[in-house]
Amino acid sequence: MSSQFLTRFAIDPVIHITPLELFKINGIAITNSMLYGVICAILTVTILIITARRMTLRPKGGLIQIVELGTDFITNLLKSALDSEEKAVKYAPYFVSIFFFILFSNWLGLLPGVGEAFRIHEAPLARPFTADLNGTLAAATVTWLLVQYFAIKESGVLNHLKHYFNGSMKNPITLLLGIFEMFSDTTRIASLALRLFLNVAIGEIIIAVFSALGGLAAPITALPFTILELLVGALQAYIFVMLSIMYLAVAVKHADHGEHESDHLTVKELVEAEVGGKSTN
């Protein structure tokens, strides 16, 4: 009886996988995700500039501390991946800004009113930028191109091409594997883009489905999934940045061969530590 009362108000969930066109400027269609992406980008740049202006030794205010926490986190990731503080500070600006942009896009996409609430000509006014494959594909392509640029700048064109080929170049298998490696490098664009897009878009779909299933009780049924999406949004921003940092680290580290001795040393130390730990147990 009570379930009937609740489901009486249930409607079919409205799900859009693709962004919809809002209006045209000089023949270029502006979609709802583009509009919201621009809003998110302006917000990210504004917040980061305001924080940078107010940078002091002892940060005051909640917002500045949160931004500093994120910046410090990404810089530490870069430092541990690249084994150099100088390089970490050098590459931090791009990774920090893409991290905050993806984070804001994911989180602002969960606000009430973003989605089906407001419409122009059947098209929702706002749509999270990362729930659009075009947007994430653009972000992944820019990231990949920048990683290639950074790696070439760090080690030179020839050395960068050489890191795809492991072993003697006279061996035909090395050549073949190297070319395969080059092609599989470009698939990272697709995997980065698809991971971010599918996580956010499927989160939107799940929230839509559960609020439709809930009927009158939609706020209660959709709330756990909205909270889950907060976690997923932060996690996906972290994973996007972490994976691109790892790609950069792989491309840069192969360049300098002088580090192999120190690598052996750390492995030896690790083995000794392991053996020592076992004997104490």
Added chain:
Amino acid sequence: MFTFAEALNMSVLAKGIMMGFGMLGPAIGIGLIGSSFMNAVGRNPEASKYLGQILVIIAIVELMALLVFASVFIIK
């Protein structure tokens, strides 16, 4: 006279089979990652600092499950 396929509503069946079997692999994979992480932490508590890497690897495995979920919408 109607055929067996008409009575069965194949698209719903296809969606169910796709979700079930498609989610099976990533579920096993994430379970294996989690179990080996907990094993490693149990043997060596200092290994808990690798939680970030674990989340990245889970995201890589999770992509397969997400692809399955997205493909469900293709079936009409």
